[in-house]
Amino acid sequence: MKRIGILTSGGDAPGMNACIRAAVRAALANNLTVVGIRRGYTGLIATDTVPLDRAAIRNIIHQGGTILETSRSPDLYTREGRLRVAEAIGKMGLDGVILIGGDGTFHGASLVAADTDTAPLVGVPGSIDNDVYGTDYCIGFDTAANCAVEAIDRIRDTARSHERLFFLEVMGRTAGFLALESGIAGGAEELIIPEEETSIAPMSERIRKGFDIGKKSAIVVVAEAKTPGVSFQIAGEVKKHLDLDSRVVILGHLQRGGPPTLRDRVLGSSLGVAAVEALLEGRSECMVGEVGGALAYTPLEETWKKKKPLNENLRRIFSILSD
Template sequence: MKKIAVLTSGGDSPGMNAAVRAVVRKAIYNNIEVYGVYQGYQGLINDDIHKLELGSVGDTIQRGGTFLYSARCPEFKEPEVRQKGIANLRKHGIEGLVVIGGDGSYRGAQRISEECTEIQTVGIPGTIDNDINGTDFTIGFDTALNTIIESVDKIRDTASSHARTFIIEVMGRDCGDLALWAGLSVGAETIIVPEVETDIKEVAERIDHGIKRGKKHSIVMVAEGCMTGEACAQELSKYVNVDARVSVLGHIQRGGSPTGQDRVLASRLGGHAIDLLMQGETARGVGIRDNVLRSTPFDEIFRADEHQFDYNIYELTKELSI
């Protein structure tokens, strides 16, 4: 293999730059030329492809976001549009493509491998939601988790001072991992996630029970995929009389310098992606399971029932919030 390309796609996540850095430097170490595709799949269509050198990724490991930029490109689902991107890869002599992103980004990489067998593709899981199968953790999850924890710790000061219930809405459309891990970390009384059906009346009773035993405030963690924070507050008001306030953390969860854990994870996964390309592997996503680097075929990653929500942690949060 002589030439590869790397792109970041979908929502950005802290640690993407560290992953790109690892891909570039590991490839150059092995005498492989690297090209950066700017603006994700949109850049692939527009031929926004440029050669990267060692210096191109200098001073990037600590930066959030992605210096290659990212863009959602729904039109890449169309075969004729994909062919434009494939033609551009061929024009530059690209033999391998590393895609850093989530489920949609992986599906684009799979289509390229199916429609152009001479180009190998490997996916690196970059998403704060931690919703990619084949890996215990995705790049950006730990940083987003710590951002939530830091924010809620500050909100708790106000909640305690004014004896209020605070409802914290966090990201997680289809996966409740951020809400779950953050809820346990900040001592939330209730965690509402897509994986578990929640009875708002029971939530209200738990809050009321806490008030009666002298609790001054409550924290309710809500994953956006279940309901908005405002909707949760309105439902709670039907069953319990509390001064509930809503904080929507929003895109602050995507930003910031990546934690050490995300930097290490991104570096390891980026290096492993190059190893796979050099071994002739294609249509696979890299990941980490039990601290061991692994790779999984895209077809297996796309199985909806594979991602394992940790119900043991969920039950523990209920036991600790009595």
């Protein structure tokens, strides 16, 4: 192991730069040469690289986004594209590659490994959706969740002032992790997540009862699911059951940017070092994550084939606290 590459792929997440920084420093401490691959798999196929030394990673730990830039590449889902990836890794003389991203990133990597005799691949989970199997938390989730909580706190002031119902939509795709934890921390009255079927009529009745007993506001946290903007449809359906003034706020990509929190900086740093050490130990086709506070290695194929469950205790807690 003499020369490794690092890339970020899929959606950007706060803390990715902390991970890059840690991986580079860990690699240099072990006398490895590090190559940064720009624009994810798209840049990998094009051999679009930049040297990563101490100067290149200076003062990036507090920055959101990714200094290596990112993309989503459809080439990974064709055999020809996967062969081009393996060819590019060989052309660059890489003895291993660290892949920072989500389940799509690891799906592509596992397909490449299955189809080709490529260099060792080690993944690091970076996704604000927190939906990657094999780790309790992904890099970027904590920052995004704190962004959502701050938005709930701010909206609560206006909602209370106008005695109004608000629907606050967070990201998460087909997973409700962001909605669940930000809903608990923000004291939301209702939660709409992909993992549970929501009946509009009973939810509307619960909201009405809250106002009847003296509440001055109500906030419903909605996971965007597969259709960003779904909150407008939900608000319209609630209006049929509840004669109450309501507003919709969609946070969207606001949750992705900004400086990473302490938790994301520490997690990114920890997993960046772990990824380098995994390569040095001869590991491949795995993702490094944290489960129960301990380092865990999960086969890349499992990270996207297995669905990560929501924390049942947190779901129970929300149902108690929102009553």
